[in-house]
């Protein structure tokens with residue numbers, strides 16, 4: 001999910017070109033193979049770890065400088081010592097990067113001037129380091145307190161992040177990719193395709209940027225911004241690790257949301273246990289339809305991942321992690337909001353210990369889906385409740401500020417974006433089944 005007001009140049013990176021070429025070379029592939037191609041492209045679009053510094057946390061780094069953001073205290077201490085500094089300089093760096101939110105090494109005035117000068121002098125060399133903070137390109141504030149930020153990456157791309165206040169809570173909706181290859185038909189991000197997966201520091205930065213912009217400490221993080229988190233599992237888990245260890249957030253206050261990528265749910269569960277020691281974040285699976293036919297109309301990539309197989313993988317995930325799964329369901333007026341469809345959904349989820357979140361669709365400018373009526377939302381909710389399905393309706397926030405995934409970025413970059421090769425390749429060969 002995602003956000004940007006003046007013209008923001010869309011970046012053209014080697015990574016993005018590599019990604020597009022992989023997928024455009026795949027028109028003859030089966031839907032399953034296209035998923036593999038999308039996953040490979042997402043990985044290929046992420047620079048690989050090169051320095052011992054970033055490899056310490058399994059962190060890839062951008063081509064120009066190595067970011068310190070994303071490293072833990074032990075790694076920063078080690079790095080300071082490798083630089084000929086005492087270990088406590090690493091602790092000072094940690095404090096300034098995470099607690100004080102420093103944006104540049106020059107701003108960390110407790111560090112010796114000579115060291116800061118030598119670090120600045122290394123700019124442009126392979127030894128160059130930076131904190132890795134992303135510049136703010138645009139800020140958009142809704143009347144209900146929701147704030148959207150458009151942040152720029154070192155390679156000229158842009159991504160959205162959203163801060164959603166509610167009482168004592170401040171939830172940050174973070175992006176895991178720039179764009180998304182999943183091509184969901186109701187989503188502004190899906191219309192632009194995938195540019196690349198985000199790096200760990202680019203995910204963590206979103207939480208720091210919201211904290212800075214809203215002058216409040218975020219309490220919750222949801223991976224529901226731009227991108228499919230399960231095509232960027234390692235970076236998502238590393239970011240969760242960093243947010244918990246270095247920013248003091250709780251894993252239980254985090255949610256990872258997916259529309260489903262074959263074979264990745266067990267991987268997510270196993271890697272979370274290996275990497276984090278536990279998988280306490282909430283897994284939210286986007287269903288959006290009670291049957292396979294409608295689901296693949298709305299989510300073209302779902303044709304390679306039958307609904308029953310997805311639900312079976314959810315059960316597997318629950319068995320591995322011991323955590324309940326929640327299901328997301330975007331209500332599209334006249335498409336999937338009929339009480340009969342609520343009945344079918346309840347039947348599908350029978351025996352599943354789960355919770356369904358209903359979300360009323362936010363219309364995208366020229367899109368032909370409609371927001372459901374208040375009566376339709378209530379009737380859908382009531383039908384599920386009557387069948388003993390735990391359900392809640394998520395309040396729409398920031399409606400006056402391009403609240404839905406990808407709307408702000410799209411508006412500022414000029415909509416519509418042509419669908420890139422990534423999305424086309426995934427959708428190719430699937431039935432042309434426009435909803436309605």
Ligand code: SF4
Nearest residue numbers: 180183184187190227
């Ligand atoms: S709704 Fe679909 S296309 Fe949009 S970001 Fe999520 S997975 Fe990608």
